[in-house]
Amino acid sequence: xxxxxxxxxxxxxxxxxxxxxxxxxxxxxxxxxxxxxxxxxxxxxxxxxxxxxxxxxxxxxxxxxxxxxxxxxxxxxxxxxxxxxxxxxxxxxxxxxxxxxxxxxxxxxxxxxxxxxxxxxxxxxxxxxxxxxxxxxxxxxxxxxxxxxxxxxxxxxxxxxxxxxxxxxxxxxxxxxxxxxxxxxxxxxxxxxxxxxxxxxxxxxxxxxxxxxxxxxxxxxxxxxxxxxxxxxxxxxxxxxxxxxxxxxxxxxxxxxxxxxxxxxxxxxxxxxxxxxxxxxxxxxxxxxxxxxxxxxxxxxxxxxxxxxxxxxxxxxxxxxxxxxxxxxxxxxxxxx
Ligand SMILES: [Mg+2]
Numbered sequence: 582x583x584x585x586x587x588x589x590x591x592x593x594x595x596x597x598x599x600x601x602x603x604x605x606x607x608x609x610x611x612x613x614x615x616x617x618x619x620x621x622x623x624x625x626x627x628x629x630x631x632x633x634x635x636x637x638x639x640x641x642x643x644x645x646x647x648x649x650x651x652x653x654x655x656x657x658x659x660x661x662x663x664x665x666x667x668x669x670x671x672x673x674x675x676x677x678x679x680x681x682x683x684x685x686x687x688x689x690x691x692x693x694x695x696x697x698x699x700x701x702x703x704x705x706x707x708x709x710x711x712x713x714x715x716x717x718x719x720x721x722x723x724x725x726x727x728x729x730x731x732x733x734x735x736x737x738x739x740x741x742x743x744x745x746x747x748x749x750x751x752x753x754x755x756x757x758x759x760x761x762x763x764x765x766x767x768x769x770x771x772x773x774x775x776x777x778x779x780x781x782x783x784x785x786x787x788x789x790x791x792x793x794x795x796x797x798x799x800x801x802x803x804x805x806x807x808x809x810x811x812x813x814x815x816x817x818x819x820x821x822x823x824x825x826x827x828x829x830x831x832x833x834x835x836x837x838x839x840x841x842x843x844x845x846x847x848x849x850x851x852x853x854x855x856x857x858x859x860x861x862x863x864x865x866x867x868x869x870x871x872x873x874x875x876x877x878x879x880x881x882x883x884x885x886x887x888x889x890x891x892x893x894x895x896x897x898x899x900x901x902x903x904x905x906x907x908x909x910x911x912x913x914x915x916x917x918x
Contacts, residue, residue: 582614582615582616582646582649582650582651582653582684583614583615583616583646584612584613584614584642584645584646584649584677584680585612585613586610586611586612586613586638586639586642586676587610587611588608588609588610588635588639589608589609589610589611589864589893590606590607590608590891591606591607591608591609591862591864591889591891591892592605592606592889592890592891593605593606593607593862593888593889593890594888594889594890595712595714595718595722595888596712597712597862597888598712598713598714598735598738599712599713599735599737599759599761599763600713600735600736600737600738600760600761600762600763601630601737601761601762601763602629604862607626607861607862607889608627608634608635609624609625609626609627609635609862609863609864609867610624610625610627610635610638610639610642610672610673610676611623611624611676611864611866612624612625612642612676612677612679612680613680614649614653614677614680614681614684615684616653616684617653617688619684619687619688620684621679621680621681621682621683621684621685621687621911622679622680622683622866622912622914623675623676623677623678623679623680623681623683623866623867623870624675624676624679624863624864624866624867624870625638625672625673625675625676625834626672626675626834626860626861626862626863626867626885627672627673627834628672628834628861630811631671631672631814631834631835632669633670633671633672633673637670637673638670638672638673638676641667641669641670641673641674642673642676642677644666644667645663645666645667645673645677648662648663648666648667649677649681650662653681653684653685653688654685654688654689656678656681656682656685656840657840659681660674660677660678660681660838660840660841663677663678663837664837664841671814671834671835671836671837672834672837672861674837674838675833675834675836675837675838675867677838678833678837678838678839678840678841679833679838679839679866679867679870679912682696682838682839682840682870682911682912683870683911683912684911686910686911686912687910687911689910690910691910692873692906692907692908692909692910692911692912692913693839693870693873693911693912693913694873694874694876694906697843697873697874699873699874699876699877700876701876701905701906701908703876704872704875704876704881704903704904704905704906705875705876705878705879705880705881705903705904706730706731706755706880706881706902706903707729707731707875707881707882707883707884707899707902707903707904708729708731708732708733708755708757708880708881708882708884709726709729709731709732709733709884709887710732710733710734710735710759710882710884710888711723711726711732711733711734711735711748712735713735713736713737713738713744714744716743716744716747719744719747719748720747720750720751723747723748723751723752724751726754727752728901728902729754729899729902730754730755730901730902731754731755731756731757731782731880731902732748732752732754732755732756732757733756733757733758733759733785733882733884734748734756734757734758734759735759735760735761736758736759736760736763736772737760737761737762737763737764738763741772742775745776745779748779749779749780755782756779756780756781756782757781757782757783757784757785757880757882758776758781758783758784758785759784759785759786759810760772760784760785760786760787760788761785761786761810761811762786762787762788762789762790762811764787764788765788766788766792766795766798766799769787769788769795769799769802770798770799770802772784772787773787773799773802773803773804773805773807774802776805777804777805781805782805782806783805783806783807783808783827783828783880784803784805784806784807784808785807785808785809785810785830785857786808786809786810786811786812786830787799787807789811790811790812793821793825796822796825796826797824797825800825800826800827806827806828806855807825807826807827807828808826808827808828808829808830808855808857809822809825809826809828809829809830810829810830810832810859812826813829813830813831813835813845814835814836815835815836815837815841815844815845816836816841816844816845816847816848819845819848819849819852819854820848820852822854823852823854826854827854827855828849828854828855828856828857828879828880829845829849829854829855829856829857830857830858830859830882831845831846831849831856831857831858831859831874831878832858832859832860832861832871833860833867833870833871834860834861834863834867839870839873839874842858842871842874843874843877846874846877846878855879855880856877856878856879856880857878857879857880857881857882858871858874858875858877858878858880858881858882858883859871859881859882859883860882860883860884860885861885862885862888862889863885863886864886864889864892864893864894865886865892865894865895865896865897865914866894866896866912866914867885868883868884868885868886868896868897869894869896869897869906869907869912869913869914870912871883872896872897872904872906873897873906873912875904881904883897883904884899887899892917893916893917894914894915894916894917895914895915895917896912896913896914896915
């Protein structure tokens with residue numbers, strides 16, 4: 582098997598602001614793995630929060646070819662070697678994992694969701710993200726998102742309630758809140774109370790990872806479900822959050838790819854938790870890979886490709902808010918003209 586990796590610069594339609602950072606572009610890495618006339622494609626969307634960037638991904642991938650082995654269908658063994666060889670590089674591993682799943686499903690001649698035994702009619706509604714902004718800009722973004730029945734609203738700034746009043750003045754859409762660890766425990770307890778006036782579907786990552794007592798206080802004060810994102814990266818993180826949250830946000834870039842994302846989903850279910858499948862700022866490659874898993878999730882937040890102006894691929898699409906999976910073999914993405 583042959584592996585190549587290239588950086589791709591993604592331009593954001595609007596500068597994207599969450600509780601801890603703002604950005605106007607994102608550098609991701611595309612990985613191609615070829616074997617016997619077929620090529621699988623994968624993507625790394627590294628995040629500084631998890632200690633990665635495009636340069637660290639490229640460095641990590643230099644070691645990957647030696648770990649691939651000779652069997653493109655032998656994913657369990659290959660990905661085990663990769664996770665012990667590159668333990669600190671989850672998005673680099675995700676890129677290789679996605680490319681190998683694409684290659685293997687192409688080899689078998691089926692779309693990835695079929696290989697996983699899933700039903701493309703069972704995809705959930707995906708939300709469209711509204712980043713932190715001034716009221717006038719928020720109003721414009723909410724109007725532009727009128728086709729989406731669910732919005733994910735980023736909070737964790739000084740004007741959270743003003744943002745909520747502005748959005749509810751514009752739309753009756755379902756609203757999921759993401760504080761990206763931006764609140765103290767006292768703020769979070771107050772916010773989950775105030776947010777009950779705004780018909781909120783769930784609140785994601787109100788607090789920084791850690792302090793089970795704080796998480797318990799927030800969950801007890803909340804009338805809506807509380808989900809963990811930054812607190813749960815891989816399946817081993819689930820048991821510690823059991824009883825503290827109602828669900829987890831699964832992302833390929835945190836788990837290191839599809840294989841571990843499946844384990845994480847099943848571990849969450851074993852603890853009677855809800856499942857959201859989410860993303861970073863990504864092209865249609867990583868978004869479509871995640872979309873193939875989405876029939877296993879209660880909620881999807883797979884809009885990273887809709888926030889960029891120069892997506893080099895097409896793949897999964899959104900119709901009336903629901904994810905539509907491509908029917909080609911593998912993950913089924915094609916380059917845009
Ligand atoms: Mg989140």
